[in-house]
Amino acid sequence: MKNTIARAADSDLWYSFRRSPIVMISAVITLVIVSTSLLAPWVAPHDPFNLVSIDLMDASLPPVWYADLGDSRFLLGTDDQGRDILSTILYGSRISLIIGMASVTFSLILGVALGLVSGYGGPKVDAFIMRIADIQLSFPAILIALLIDGVARSILPRDMHDQVAVYVLIFAIGISGWVQYARTVRGSTMVEKSKEYVQAAQVIGVRPIAILWRHILPNVMGPVLVIGAIHLAIAIITEATLSFLGVGLPPTTPSLGTLIRVGNDYLFSGEWWITIFPGIALVLLALSVNLLGDWLRDTLNPKIQ
């Protein structure tokens, strides 16, 4: 254990981390958002989904620094139903983060699996998978996600759709992002395939699945994790966009995007805080995750594309 820490402290990664204030700041911001939102039920000042604790008399209060109207109980003000904005943001970013991570995991597994098969299998399989990848790549991810969500909406009855909305979103965003993983993994698999250790394994009769899983996979995972980090920011933004367009999560389990959409209706009556604060939270989250991803890529410098 001690040895691991000593090695980590000595590594290039840690060195470049300490050298760059921007990276440190974004790491701190990410850490704060992630920890507070995962611990939302314990750290949030109010429970916005507990109807008992909401009082319509508290509706549409501005943030604390409006001396005459602000209420010290609600740091960032309240929305039209008297829910505390800060608490809804914490719960909202929790949902956004969960969906973002789940969909990244989903496209990572799908993409890596298809990439391995494509790179290791015969030319026919390879051509087939890459053809699909090409076709999908010519359409923007958001359009594909929108489409899948639209189809799910038309197959499922309305009340059922609201219940499974989270899974539909994870599936939609996950499907729309697998191509990049598959391409990267395919490339490095082809390189690894011709190396001696793989040939040796083939000669002694190891099954192809075992070769892919035990021998090739560990050697192609480096770049994949970096893509995953960058993809996380994209997935969070995509989820927010879908929810903003009203095809994502229902207002009963709001993510940051849903909060922004709901608040948008009050923009014209001057109640800007309902929509702007969730917006700021979203930007901070996306920006810091983006910066961390960029830094990881630059530091580890794996050959991406």
Next chain:
Amino acid sequence: MVMLAVAFIAFSLFRYVGNPINNMVGQDTSIAEREEIRKQLGLDDPFFVQFGNFVIDAVHGEFGSSYRHRRPVSDLLAERLPATLELSFFSGMIALFIGIPMGIYTALNRKSVLSKIFMTLSLIGVSLPTFLIGILFILFFGVILQWLPTFGRGEVVQVGWWSTGLLTISGWKALIMPAVTLALFQMTLIMRLVRAEMLEVLQTDFIKFARARGLPTRSVHFRHALKNTLVPVITITGLQFGSIIAFAIITESVFQWPGMGLLFIQAIHEVDIPVMAAYLVMIALFFVVINLIVDILYFFVDPRLRVDRAAV
């Protein structure tokens, strides 16, 4: 090939999602009558006959009628098309004419304060979702300053079947915010791309040689370096134009711009499948055409490709 695949998906959507008859008739229609309509619509035909009919109709621009609007989908789309095209065209132009110079500037003056500001802005631009930019614009220019209208296209003038907002002042005013919103993301992308390509080209031998020959800096930068950065820039920009049309969905719904994207979003909300299918086919057509144009442009920009083809 791509078109057929998309048409197939759109058709399956059309055919298997929901029951079109139930959507068309009322509660009290008898089963016999339903069967009658079924036959008339050709829903009893084999799968491939139906698919063939769908493709033939689609080529003629027929997609059936919208469940909600009770009007042919082709009319609806034709009505909304000009709005989306005007919006996409102008934001594409904004992105190009601001993005490329910014990219060149940041590549040539890497150390200057201004390019550092540009680079920081571009990073924020990438992380800022399009709809948030739109909301911020509405808040500042629409609600607080009240300079620009926050929704719709303003007054439109009919020129034949094309309704344009470009002939009235209110139309132009209404165009500014959506177009800039839509352009910002593409602009940052183009800027970063031009910068990266330019930096790479400036490292190459022929640029060093051009400098050694004593050519003026201007000529080295703009005649030699810039020309060689153009190929990847054209590819990406061309492909980006397609995604501008897709991102227009977001911008249109923020600004309630009456284009195809808004129609599509409403169709998803109301499970209006003919509209969804038609929009899909249409977007696919756009993408294929754009890819074709990009490929043709290569020949004009890169003479090597022309020689290759001539030799074959």
